[in-house]
Amino acid sequence: DVKVTQSSRYLVKRTGEKVFLECVQDMDHENMFWYRQDPGLGLRLIYFSYDVKMKEKGDIPEGYSVSREKKERFSLILESASTNQTSMYLCASIGDWGYGYTFGSGTRLTVV
């Protein structure tokens, strides 16, 4: 089974801090994604990457950046955390589009 691992389940950060969310997958997938999930809004795509050093903006990239230096690792960076970035962050990877995503266990980030 594909395993997607997110480094933290719960994080509490202060407004203005730089926050790194790490995601690692072990199945050599080229495609990796970051979503945030909020009640009533569903899953919203922040950034995705089709290959090492490639990145594409999703629907809500403002306030975020990403890094993909190695194929297995996709990092989400909040340059200056704000309270409206309090959310559940989900990383996912996919090999064949016909087989659907595998998600990491999520990081629940609270910005105070």
Add this chain to the structure above:
Amino acid sequence: RKEVEQDPGPFNVPEGATVAFNCTYSNSASQSFFWYRQDCRKEPKLLMSVYSSGNEDGRFTAQLNRASQYISLLIRDSKLSDSATYLCVVWSGGGADGLTFGKGTHLIIQP
């Protein structure tokens, strides 16, 4: 982005009953369809893919109706452990831009 619509519920269903819910999609060119299950405060997990001919996995049956542009999920002999949010996911090709999530249907199985 094309739309995927689900009734948010909650559906309150007695244990042992059969429950079904639908997901409608707007893009007639959609290629792949999935149901995901998400437990409270957990990540979504793939429940089943939905094939044109319909498919069954134990108590779960998924159907695709291309003419009316919806997919359905039927759960027979529901268990307390089936309580979760069920997300519909539709892929219309073109990589991540073509992948659309519904907002989910909340199912509560009552003893």
